[in-house]
Amino acid sequence: MSVASQPLGRRERNKQAKLERITAAASELFAEHGVDEVTTQQIADAADIGTGTLFLYAKTKGELLLLVQNAHYATALERGRTAAAEETSAVDAVVALLAPVVECNRVQVDNGRTYLREMVFGDPTEPHHAEALAIVGQTEEATAGILTQHAGLAEAEASTLARVISAIMFLGLAASVNVDSSIEEILASIRTQVAAILPR
Incomplete structure (x- = not known):
């Protein structure tokens, strides 16, 4: 054995x-x-x-939230990968990838915003924080893969744009002005911004 x-x-x-x-x-x-x-x-x-x-x-309540949300985020990312595989355009595939993540984050809006704050400002040496950043990295890798496949971008350019798209999503979810925005409104905003930054 x-x-x-x-x-x-x-x-x-x-x-x-x-x-x-x-x-x-x-x-x-x-x-x-x-x-x-x-x-x-x-x-x-x-x-x-x-x-x-x-x-x-978990040393803090923020770490406890990361522990809980990381599991939900990882599951959402897998659903997004599956949905993205069904799409044929770069914009549609990116939005399909990110939609379950957005939905996951908005189950409880304050928790979702706190999760993002902990991810950005928390202690990166804490294991749950490190796991959250790893999931973000996996999301960006999946986004870059979509951009390489559907938009024909070189890997380096796709990776850079994937980080920009990640920032677009997180800012849309965390911004105070969007607290009352629906999932559909946030996804529409992400779609518009992704379409604007992709090469034509």
Whole structure:
């Protein structure tokens, strides 16, 4: 039996079970009340652990939000990849890729905006922050692949434009002026801006 296929020991299983309880408790409380209205004590109580144990898994409430949202973001990105594969134009494929991410971010608007703030200004050495940045990187790689395939751009140019498109999306989601904007309005704005920056 290889090392990779060996079952987890009891300690590792207990750690994984605690992490799953923390994630589930934080996800439910954040969705119901918003991240600003939830305390770490409430999350610890709902996960049936002590606050000291909670801080072993995430040092701040912002890290807890990253933990919860990263899983949702990764799932949304996979849905976007699938949808983008069905499109034939660069703009349509990029919007199809990003639409589930936008939808995910807008499930609870304040949580979505806080998530973006934590991603930009949080501690990059924290594991959940690093994971969030890795997911952003995967999104940009997928965007660059679309631009290479559908717009015929060289890899370097596609990568640069993918970062610009990422900034367009995040600014659209985080901007105070868009707090009351619908998902459709945000996606329409992203579509217009992406179409404007792609070479003709």
